[in-house]
Amino acid sequence: xxxxxxNATRRTLLKGAAxxxxxxxxxxxxxxxxxxxxxxxxxxxxxxxxxxxxxADTGITIDYxxxxxxxxxxxxxxxxxxxxxxxxxxxxxxxxxxxxxxxxIDTTRIKNASKITTLFTKGEINGKKVGDQGTAxxxxxxxxxxxxxVFAKEPTRYMTLIPTVYNADTLGIRPDLIKRPxxxxxxxxNPEFKGRASILNIPSIGIMDAAMVVEALGLHKYPDKGNMTxxxxxxxxxxxxxxxxxxxxxxxxxxxxxxVNLMASGEVVIQSMWSPAxxxxxxxxxxxxxxxxxxxxxxxxxxxGVPKTVHGKKADAVYEFINWFLDGxxxxxxxxxxxxxxxxxxxxxxxxxxxxxxxxxxxxxxQDIKSPHGDLLAKAGSVRDGGSYETRMGAIACWNAVMDxxxxxxxxxxxxxxx
Amino acid sequence: xxxxxxxxxxxxxxxPYALVLVMFLVVPLVLVVVVSFWHATDYDLIPAFSVQxxxxxxxxxxxxxxxxxxxxxxxxxxxxxxxxxxxxxxIGFAVAYFLxxxxxxxxxxTLLFIVCTVPFWTSNVIRMISWIxxxxxxxxxxxxxxxxxxxxxxxxxxxxxxxxxxxxxVHLYTMFMIVPIFNSMMRIDRALIEAARxxxxxxxxxxxxxxxxxxxxxxxxxxxxxxxxxxGDFVTIGVMGGQQIASVGKxxxxxxxxxxxxxxxxxxxxxxxxxxxxxxxxxxLVDLRKEL
Numbered sequence: 001x002x003x004x005x006x007n008a009t010r011r012t013l014l015k016g017a018a019x020x021x022x023x024x025x026x027x028x029x030x031x032x033x034x035x036x037x038x039x040x041x042x043x044x045x046x047x048x049x050x051x052x053x054x055x056a057d058t059g060i061t062i063d064y065x066x067x068x069x070x071x072x073x074x075x076x077x078x079x080x081x082x083x084x085x086x087x088x089x090x091x092x093x094x095x096x097x098x099x100x101x102x103x104x105i106d107t108t109r110i111k112n113a114s115k116i117t118t119l120f121t122k123g124e125i126n127g128k129k130v131g132d133q134g135t136a137x138x139x140x141x142x143x144x145x146x147x148x149x150v151f152a153k154e155p156t157r158y159m160t161l162i163p164t165v166y167n168a169d170t171l172g173i174r175p176d177l178i179k180r181p182x183x184x185x186x187x188x189x190n191p192e193f194k195g196r197a198s199i200l201n202i203p204s205i206g207i208m209d210a211a212m213v214v215e216a217l218g219l220h221k222y223p224d225k226g227n228m229t230x231x232x233x234x235x236x237x238x239x240x241x242x243x244x245x246x247x248x249x250x251x252x253x254x255x256x257x258x259x260v261n262l263m264a265s266g267e268v269v270i271q272s273m274w275s276p277a278x279x280x281x282x283x284x285x286x287x288x289x290x291x292x293x294x295x296x297x298x299x300x301x302x303x304x305g306v307p308k309t310v311h312g313k314k315a316d317a318v319y320e321f322i323n324w325f326l327d328g329x330x331x332x333x334x335x336x337x338x339x340x341x342x343x344x345x346x347x348x349x350x351x352x353x354x355x356x357x358x359x360x361x362x363x364x365x366x367q368d369i370k371s372p373h374g375d376l377l378a379k380a381g382s383v384r385d386g387g388s389y390e391t392r393m394g395a396i397a398c399w400n401a402v403m404d405x406x407x408x409x410x411x412x413x414x415x416x417x418x419x
Numbered sequence: 420x421x422x423x424x425x426x427x428x429x430x431x432x433x434x435p436y437a438l439v440l441v442m443f444l445v446v447p448l449v450l451v452v453v454v455s456f457w458h459a460t461d462y463d464l465i466p467a468f469s470v471q472x473x474x475x476x477x478x479x480x481x482x483x484x485x486x487x488x489x490x491x492x493x494x495x496x497x498x499x500x501x502x503x504x505x506x507x508x509x510i511g512f513a514v515a516y517f518l519x520x521x522x523x524x525x526x527x528x529t530l531l532f533i534v535c536t537v538p539f540w541t542s543n544v545i546r547m548i549s550w551i552x553x554x555x556x557x558x559x560x561x562x563x564x565x566x567x568x569x570x571x572x573x574x575x576x577x578x579x580x581x582x583x584x585x586x587x588x589v590h591l592y593t594m595f596m597i598v599p600i601f602n603s604m605m606r607i608d609r610a611l612i613e614a615a616r617x618x619x620x621x622x623x624x625x626x627x628x629x630x631x632x633x634x635x636x637x638x639x640x641x642x643x644x645x646x647x648x649x650x651g652d653f654v655t656i657g658v659m660g661g662q663q664i665a666s667v668g669k670x671x672x673x674x675x676x677x678x679x680x681x682x683x684x685x686x687x688x689x690x691x692x693x694x695x696x697x698x699x700x701x702x703x704l705v706d707l708r709k710e711l
Binding site: 068070071073074077078094095096098099195201203204244249250251252253254258261265266267402406407410411413414415417418 | 460461462463475478488491492495551552555556557575578579657661662663664665669670673674675676677678679682
C-alpha cells in the first residue's frame with residue numbers, strides 16, 4: 001500500500017481482484033463434481049440425519065427448503081425452477097400435474113419400484129382393499145407418458161411420485177387429563193371438552209377431520225368425504241361454526257409445533273394431530289395417545305417428484321437419491337419415528353427384530369423403544385397405538401384430498417375462522 | 420432559463436428513487452389490480468375482465484340478519500386498529516413526554532431511548548411467542564394468581580383472545596408512536612412552555628393547550644405507522660388469537676396459499692383502498708408537507 005496515488009491503488013486493487021477471481025473461479029466451477037440438490041418439502045420430512053447419511057454415502061449434498069404443505073404446492077405450480085426434487089403430498093398432484101411442471105418418473109430406473117407397497121399401486125394391503133375416499137394415491141399414481149398432464153387409469157411405466165412416507169392420522173388426546181376411553185371422532189365436538197379442543201387450520205385437511213366428526217355424530221353420510229358437494233360443505237362448516245361459537249375450540253393450529261405446544265402445555269386435551277407431534281409431546285415426558293377410533297383413520301402419503309427443469313447430472317443425482325431412499329436406511333429411520341416407509345422389505349433389513357415387532361407387528365416392546373435421536377419413546381412391554389401395520393393402515397377411512405369445489409370450500413373455511 | 424435547467428437537474432436527481440418506486444411499488448400494484456379481475460383454476464391464471472372476485476368477496480353481504488364474512492372481518496380488524504391506536508397513542512405520548520421534558524441530560528435521554536428499543540432486539544415472532552408461557556392456562560400469571568389464592572380456576576381470556584392480540588400489538592408497535600412524537604416534542608420551543616407557565620397555566624393545561632397541538636405532526640405520523648401495520652397484519656392475530664380470529668390479511672394469505680391469486684388480489688385491492696382512505700383522513704388533520 002505504498003502507492004503514492006491512493007485512487008489508483010483502489011482501482012488497481014479492484015482490477016486485480018476481478019482478474020484473480022476470474023482466473024481462479026472459472027476453472028474451479030468447471031472442475032467441480034460436487035452436486036447439490038435443492039429439496040423442496042415440509043420441515044417434518046426434512047431430517048438432518050438423512051441428508052448427512054446420504055452425503056456420507058454418495059458425496060451429494062442435500063439442501064433442504066422447508067415450507068408449509070400449501071406452499072410446496074404453490075411453489076411447484078408457480079416456481080418450478082426453484083428446486084431439483086420435490087417432496088409433496090399425493091393430493092397436491094391434482095393441482096401440480098395439470099401445470100405440466102413435473103416429469104413422470106421412469107420406474108425402470110428405480111431399483112425397488114416393484115417392491116413399493118400395494119397400498120399405493122393397488123390400494124390394498126395383503127390383498128384386502130382399504131378405504132379410497134378422497135385422493136387415494138392409486139388414483140394419481142401413474143402417467144401415460146413422462147410429459148402427460150392427465151393421470152393414467154392403469155399402472156404404467158411412469159410414476160407421478162415415488163412414495164416416501166405415509167401414515168394414518170387420528171385424534172391425539174391427553175389420557176392423563178381426559179381420564180376415560182375415547183372411541184369416536186365425535187368426541188372432538190363433545191361439550192365435555194369445551195375450550196379444550198383444537199382442529200387444524202389447513203382447510204383441505206381440517207375439513208376432512210370435520211367430516212369424520214360429522215359422520216360420527218350421525219348428521220350425514222358422505223358418499224365421498226374427499227369430494228364434497230356444496231350443500232355438504234355448507235353442512236360441515238355449519239357444524240364447525242356452531243361448535244366454535246359455543247366455545248369448543250381453545251385455538252386452531254396451522255404448524256406442527258403449534259400442535260405440540262397446545263398439547264404439551266395442557267391448553268388442549270383433544271385435537272387433530274400428526275404422529276410426529278404425538279412423539280414430540282411424549283419425548284417431553286407428557287402422556288399423549290394417538291387414539292385409534294372406530295370410524296377409522298384419515299390417511300396421507302407423500303412422495304418424491306422430479307421437476308421437468310432438471311437435466312443431465314442433476315437428474316442422475318435425483319434418481320440416485322430416490323434409489324438410496326428406498327434402499328432401507330432411510331426407511332428404517334422413518335419407521336422408527338412411527339411413519340411407514342414405501343418399501344417395507346428393505347427397511348426391515350435395517351431394523352432390529354424387536355424394533356420391527358414393536359413398530360410394524362403391533363407386538364409389546366421386548367426392550368425400551370428409542371427414537372432415532374436416542375430419546376425414550378416407549379418402555380419395554382408397551383404396545384404401539386393402533387396396533388400393527390395391517391390393523392392401522394387397513395382401517396383407513398379416507399385420504400387427504402383436493403375437492404372439485406376447492407375454491408368454495410376455502411371461502412367457507414374462512415367463514416369458519418371469522419365466525 | 421436557469422430555472423428550467425435547475426428543473427431538469429432536479430428531475431434527474433429524483434429519477435433513481437422514482438425508478439425504484441415505479442419498479443417495486445407501482446408496477447406490482449398495477450399487476451395486483453389487473454389480476455384481481457382475472458379468473459383462476461387450481462393451477463392456472465386466466466386473463467379476463469370479470470368482477471366475479473369482488474362479488475364473491477361480498478357474497479351474502481346483502482343479508483340483513485347476519486353480517487357477511489367480509490364485513491365482519493373488516494369490522495374486527497378496524498376494532499383492533501382503533502383499540503391499538505388509542506392505547507399506543509396514550510402510552511407513546513406519555514413516554515415521549517417524559518423523555519422530552521423530564522429527562523434533562525442528553526446522555527440519559529439517549530440511554531432511555533435505547534432501552535425503549537430493547538424489545539426490538541429479538542424477532543417479532545419470538546416476542547409474540549414469549550407471551551404464551553406467561554399468559555397460558557398453566558402460565559406464570561395464572562399460576563401466580565392461583566398460588567396466592569386470588570382465583571381457583573385459571574383465567575381463560577388471557578391467551579388466544581382479543582385481549583392477547585391487543586396486548587401483543589401494543590407491545591410490538593408502541594415504539595412507532597414514541598419515536599415521531601418524541602421528535603416533534605424536541606422541536607417545541609421551550610420558551611413557549613415557560614410562557615404558558617408565566618401566564619398561569621397548570622401542568623395539565625400546558626400539556627393540553629401547548630404540547631399536544633405542537634406534537635400533532637408526530638402523532639399523525641405515528642398513527643399512520645400503527646394503522647397501516649395493524650390493518651395488514653395476520654401473523655400477530657394468528658399467533659395470539661389462536662388462529663381463531665379473522666383478519667383481512669389472513670384471508671388473503673389463505674387464498675394465496677390455495678393459488679386463488681385473483682380472489683386474493685381483489686381482497687388486497689379493497690384492503691388498500693380502506694387503508695388509503697384512513698391515511699387520507701389522518702393527513703387532513705395535519706399538512707405534513709408544511710409541518711416537516
